[in-house]
Every structure is written in structure tokens, then in C-alpha cells.
Amino acid sequence: MPKRVRTGLTRSDILDRYIERVKQMLVKFQPFLSRKRGTASLEDFDEAAEDLIGQVFGAASEESEAYFYAKSGESIMLPEEAQESGMHDVERETLQQRRQVLASCLADLELRRRVQATRESSRHGKGGLRATVEAYMSHDVRSIHRAATIKEAGKLLLKHKVGSLMVDDGSRYIGIITDADLSRKAVAKGLDPNTTAVSACMSKSFVTIEEDEPLSEAMALMKKQGIRHLPVTADGTVIGVLSVSDLVRAFQDATP
Template identity: 70%
Template sequence: MPRRSRTGLQRADILERYLARFRKQLGTFQMFLSRKRPSMPLEDFDEAAEELISQVYGQASDEVEAYFYAKSGEAANLPEEAQENGTHDVERESLQQRRQVLESCLSDLEMRYRLQAKRQPGANGQAMGKRTVEDYMSHEVHSIHRAATIKEAGRLLQKYKVGSLIVDDGSRYIGIVTDSDLSRKAVAKGLDPNTTAVLACMSKPVVSIEETEPISEALGLMKQEKIRHLAVTADRTIIGVLSISDVLRAYEEVTGSPAS
């Protein structure tokens, strides 16, 4: 797979323009979710959205692939409560999946924009260096057995309102499954959520960081591994989880800027 093109993501002014464009795109998309008659064909919106995502993340990126599967209706394969109730609406589900991809891109750009601002020297940078992973991690470790179905994984993510589950084999942790894994790997492969085991779409190994490390180290590790969740350890024993949302919260507290 070709490497992603991210050359435009290094300057704050360019990032700011990308943020404005994604916010505008999401604002326009609301008309397809409402009962009002859209002012433009959905095909035209998809073309504009895919062009924007390609410009920012590259044509061979996971983000472009995720949007493609969303618009193709493959999102209907994901585990949803609506399926159980017999009211599953494939078209509506596809629209919701499009929205999730765009919101994920926006969240990623917001994180990059704040990181770019933190690179400027000053009191904020010094304050950030004092924040540790322990200050912002979740102390609850939600896990799932590797043989459980991806439908069960989706149910637990919703139940606990988290973005990841640590996968175990009954005696040790062997991987991690995230909401992104379910939406991309499960959808892309057309997996049956009722019969496919979590083992088929989990990420491994578990990438971890010690609780005493600075929060800036956690962000650097997430960028290096291209992930949004880290297992937190104390003497190499997993005691919690740190998500990209936790990292953003730390930076927001230092800068005083509200979460978008």
C-alpha cells in the first residue's frame, strides 16, 4: 500500500483551513440526516467528501477506505441494536457511518492542531511536561475473550461507553479491539458479526505505556504507532487505558481552550 500523504499537516494555518472545511462538510451533511429535502444530490456530497479526505490523508489512506465502505452500504454488517429489533435501515445506517468517518477525521485534525500549538515554547509547554499518564488515564480495564463475537464486542463498547476493549485468552492479554477495528476491519472484510470472533479483527500486540510517563510521551507513541488507545501499565501489569480523548483533555486544560 502506498504511504499516506500528510505533507500539509505540519503547519497550523493549513490545519486550521482543513478544520474549517471538515466542519463545513459536516454541517452540510446534516441535511441528509434530517427530514428536510437536501439541496444537493448525495452523490455530489460523497464526491466532495472523498476529495477532501484524499487531499488531507492521501488516496490510499484508511480514512478514504472507511468512507468508501460507508457509502457502499457495507456498514450494515456492523452489530447494531436495530438489527435485533428487526428495524434495521441500511440506507440510514450508511448515512450514520459516513458521519462517523467525517467526525473521526475532524477529531484527528483537532488533535494535530493542538499538538502544533503546543510546539511553541512558553509556559504551556512547561506545564504540559508535568502532566503524567496517571493523571488522565481510565482506571477501569474492560476486557473481552478472544472467542467472543464482534457483535458482543460492539455491545460491550456501547454498554461501557468506551472506545476499546483489551482482548484476553483466559490467562493473559493478547490484543486490543477498538471501535475503529470493528468499523474498518469488520466492514472491509464483510465479516458476519454473529459468528466472527474478536480474534479476527483485534490489533496486536497491546501497545502500552507506564503510568508515570509524561502525557506528551503517550501522544508521541500514539502518533508513532498510528493508534488512539494505549494500555497503561504499572511494573508491566495493565492497570488502565489511555485514549486520545484523554490526551486531548490534558492539552485543553493546559491551554484553556474548550473541547470542540
């Protein structure tokens, strides 16, 4: 067994380093979105990005799979009208998806860093999230029918720029499908996006939280369940969705 070496770095130090590395990665990626590209190789960038994401989140993490899914350029995420016209830049779409994954990784790390800062402040009698879920949730509940295809689900995620959709059967919500579900349950298994129904990839049982609960409770619930999107209810009726990005925004507002 290799000897464990203490680096002297605190958890906050490590998170700060990861945040800085992801920020640098986003800066390095920007030229690929420009028409005037540099001499950097996209293949080399992908290798470096996947290596970093693997170090931070794990090689088998949702983040790693999401990046693999993004660079694969699966057509289920492309708008129908764009495919029919033949004018849509497929490569640019995959680039945008890469950027979204990296931005999501950054938001996740910044949330962890703010949680850590809150814990450290709490030891000295400071900090804490006192706002309710309602104050930061998204009030737009995007949904899709269970019989729709995962290709249609991907199109809606892109159109509305969201990471999840509630799934309904025409009268009530019966599940939730996220961008991670599309990569883990669809692309990774080679399912046909044109014929596979949303019901085959959705999470049938989904956790919810009431609108008047404190954000700290929502954060604890998301961590316990290992989820990034939390449906919000009012007396049992879904009225919104809280995401990791919303929690980051809440921490930013709570920081003096």
C-alpha cells in the same frame, strides 16, 4: 517532474484550513440526520467527504477506510435486538457512523494543531504537556473474549461509544481490537461477521504506557506506533485506555 510551488502557508495555516473544511463538512452533514432533509444528495456528500479525507489523511489511510466502512452499512455494527425487532433504522445507523468518522477526523486534526502550537510556544519557552496519563485516560476498560465474533465486537463499540476493546482469553488480555481493525481487516477482506472470531482481526501485540508517564510521552509513543488508542498500565496491569480524543482534551486544558 512538476515544479514545486511555495504557497507561503505555514504548517499551522494548513492545519487550520483542514480543520475549518472538516467543520464545514460536519455542518453540511447535519441535515441528513434530520427528518426534514434538504435537496442535497447523500451520494454527492459522500464523494466530497471521501475526497477531503483522502486529501488530508491519504486515500489508503485508516480514516478513508473507516468512512468507506461507515457508508457501507455493514450489519456487524447494528445492535442484535434492533435487527430482530425490524424497527432499527439501518440508514440512520450508517449516517451516525459517517458522522463519527468525520468527528474523529476533526479531533485528530485539532490534536495536530495543538501539538504544532505547543512546539511553536516551546521555541519561545512556553507550552508543554506536564500532566500524567492517569489524569486524562478513560478508567473504563471495555473488553471482549477472543472467541466472540467481530459482529459482537462491533455491537460493543457502538454500545459503549468507544473506539477500541481489549481482547482477553478468560484470564488475561492478549490483544486489542479497534474500529479501524474492523474496517481494514474484516470488511475490506470480506470476512463473515457472524462467524469470524475477534482473534482473527485483533492486534496481538499491543503497546502500553504506565499511568504516571507524562502525556507528552504518550503522544510521542502513539505517533511512533501509528495508533490512536493506548492501553494504560499500573505495574504492568491494564487499568485504562488513552485515546486521541483524550489528548485533544488535555491540550485544550493546557491552552491559556
